[in-house]
Amino acid sequence: MRVVIAEDAALMREGLIRLLRDRGHEVCAAVADGDALLAAVAEHRPDVAVVDIRMPPTHTDEGLRAALELRRDHPGTGVLVFSQYIETRYAARLLEGGAAGVGYLLKDRVADVAEFADALARVAAGGTALDPEVVGQLLGAGRHAHGLAALTPREREVLSLMAEGRSNAGIAAALVVSGGAVEKHVASIFGKLGLPPSEGDNRRVLAVLRYLGS
Amino acid sequence: MGSTGPVTSLIALARAALREPFGRRARGELLYCLVGVLVGLAVLAVIVALLVPGTAESVIRAAVITAVLVPLALATGMARRLGAAHRRLAERLLGKRVAPPPPASPRPGLLGRLGAGLRDGPGWRALAYTLLKPPIAMVELYAVFLWADGLANLTYPFWWGMFRNHPPGVRLSPVLVGTPFPGRVFHVGTYPGTFLALVVGAVMVLAAPWVTRAAVSADRWLLQGLLGPGRLAERVRDLEQTRALAVDDSAALLRQVERDLHDGAQIRLATLAMHLGMAKEKLGDDGDPQDVAGARELVDAAHRGAKDALAELRDLARGIHPPVLDNGLADALATLAARSAIPVELATDIPERPTPAIETIAYFCAAELLANAAKHSLASRIDIQAAELAGMLLLTVTDDGAGAADPARGSGLAGLAQRVSTVDGRLDIVSPPGGPTRVTVELPMRA
Numbered sequence: 289m290r291v292v293i294a295e296d297a298a299l300m301r302e303g304l305i306r307l308l309r310d311r312g313h314e315v316c317a318a319v320a321d322g323d324a325l326l327a328a329v330a331e332h333r334p335d336v337a338v339v340d341i342r343m344p345p346t347h348t349d350e351g352l353r354a355a356l357e358l359r360r361d362h363p364g365t366g367v368l369v370f371s372q373y374i375e376t377r378y379a380a381r382l383l384e385g386g387a388a389g390v391g392y393l394l395k396d397r398v399a400d401v402a403e404f405a406d407a408l409a410r411v412a413a414g415g416t417a418l419d420p421e422v423v424g425q426l427l428g429a430g431r432h433a434h435g436l437a438a439l440t441p442r443e444r445e446v447l448s449l450m451a452e453g454r455s456n457a458g459i460a461a462a463l464v465v466s467g468g469a470v471e472k473h474v475a476s477i478f479g480k481l482g483l484p485p486s487e488g489d490n491r492r493v494l495a496v497l498r499y500l501g502s
Numbered sequence: 503m504g505s506t507g508p509v510t511s512l513i514a515l516a517r518a519a520l521r522e523p524f525g526r527r528a529r530g531e532l533l534y535c536l537v538g539v540l541v542g543l544a545v546l547a548v549i550v551a552l553l554v555p556g557t558a559e560s561v562i563r564a565a566v567i568t569a570v571l572v573p574l575a576l577a578t579g580m581a582r583r584l585g586a587a588h589r590r591l592a593e594r595l596l597g598k599r600v601a602p603p604p605p606a607s608p609r610p611g612l613l614g615r616l617g618a619g620l621r622d623g624p625g626w627r628a629l630a631y632t633l634l635k636p637p638i639a640m641v642e643l644y645a646v647f648l649w650a651d652g653l654a655n656l657t658y659p660f661w662w663g664m665f666r667n668h669p670p671g672v673r674l675s676p677v678l679v680g681t682p683f684p685g686r687v688f689h690v691g692t693y694p695g696t697f698l699a700l701v702v703g704a705v706m707v708l709a710a711p712w713v714t715r716a717a718v719s720a721d722r723w724l725l726q727g728l729l730g731p732g733r734l735a736e737r738v739r740d741l742e743q744t745r746a747l748a749v750d751d752s753a754a755l756l757r758q759v760e761r762d763l764h765d766g767a768q769i770r771l772a773t774l775a776m777h778l779g780m781a782k783e784k785l786g787d788d789g790d791p792q793d794v795a796g797a798r799e800l801v802d803a804a805h806r807g808a809k810d811a812l813a814e815l816r817d818l819a820r821g822i823h824p825p826v827l828d829n830g831l832a833d834a835l836a837t838l839a840a841r842s843a844i845p846v847e848l849a850t851d852i853p854e855r856p857t858p859a860i861e862t863i864a865y866f867c868a869a870e871l872l873a874n875a876a877k878h879s880l881a882s883r884i885d886i887q888a889a890e891l892a893g894m895l896l897l898t899v900t901d902d903g904a905g906a907a908d909p910a911r912g913s914g915l916a917g918l919a920q921r922v923s924t925v926d927g928r929l930d931i932v933s934p935p936g937g938p939t940r941v942t943v944e945l946p947m948r949a
Contacts, residue, residue: 296915300769303776372769395768395769398775398776399776400779401780401783402783457713492878
């Protein structure tokens, strides 16, 4: 996997480089602001870019803006935005153009190295990786408490993992159940929430998120 | 050699005195005086018309009384309007800005308006100004007289030759010459005599601007006191300003704390967790570790990161509120002095503890001033004095450095002054180029 990193904190940047190289990925460039990120992606055409939201010069949301620009100009490059806070508004803006090749994770997630690498690989392959925090905020918003109340606890877990962007296999591995069991849960969830059955993980994520966000 | 100093300064003084009558300032003041005379006389006329029976037609008097002054409410309103005109005049001609008083707040209806007019403090003060205008106008009139008569006297030698070239033997009556004392005149009957008039005129013209200034100064003083916003309103405005500063200040502090956490401890801890996660992977879930050397190195980095994060959090916590401040300002300042890179001589005399907010502000002032001195001054020693004096806490920080500290150059001094002003304190900076720099912070004991 070829990766470009945009992160202004040198400590974190070096750590990420090491983590990715250790796992055999190629870090084409590691930069510290949005403009340099756009230039690096245009030059290297990586599989995925890891983008910090708060970077110089304004330390507000330049990373997010650069990420949106990347989504528009380089649809082939996955964008994993990561940050120390989760803002549901930011998640919504990132997902506006579809859920393919988008990720939004808390920086804390790098502590679970394998999961982080897994999420990054998913985004690079055109999948989705949403932080459990984002999903939790959407679920907790209470807008669909009535529909969600019909779900069993296990089905709620499956729904959360689906919203995070995991495949059936990923969900099965996380919950330590069989693939068939996951399929049954998914069908039941879609039935209870009245969602049209969707083919493919990305469309499924979008359907679930649209339901939660609408 | 030694006498050149006083001589040059005398010459300079003389030059200034000669130039004064023709300066722009003198012109503005003279114009102001002229208007003042007119207004003063008008006010006087109204008063006389009202108070002295028989001096004006009773019809006019009755009209004036009923139309203008019987509803005193309207009098305050009119005085306000006249006051506003005077403020504009003073700004235009004297360059003196007086903030307008808060507007009157009339309630609807005739009675409401009358009541508001009667309770209109600034309106009454404006009325007082209007009534005090005639006496001031007398002085202003005298100033105008000095100008006019003085200038007239200057012209005597010039027209004497034109109009007094009569044949010998014809005797003309001598001409009158005014003096600085109105009503006192003397007579001049010969051409050389006109030079006496010229000299008297010159003296009057040279004196006129100073008399003008005296009259205008008195007027300015009244203007400030009676047509300004008033002490209470001014205090309210000050408090509004300093409250806004205090709110901004605390918001900025919180933002800074968030920023420090975000860029510092949070990043360190996230990286530390990442290092531990990577080390865990290298050690594997069970059985023999796969990469002991790599894991050891990562644990080492994590250990270092944890210690750095601890140090950073400690600094941050101390920056929010130094725990030693709980023991009193003297102890806190001693700690500060001990940590300073430049040797600090500390003297404290604070028998009674100020309130915590004051102690905190004083402490952060001292900390900021020490940091400033270390950064900019090249000083080799610093004196800090903190003492209670007449109910005020006086903090003085003096360094023997290069001086030329300028609050406008964003050295944090302006921010300090703002913070001090939120509790009605003052910050004075004396910092000539070449040093020494002396900053005095004066704070009330309670806030």
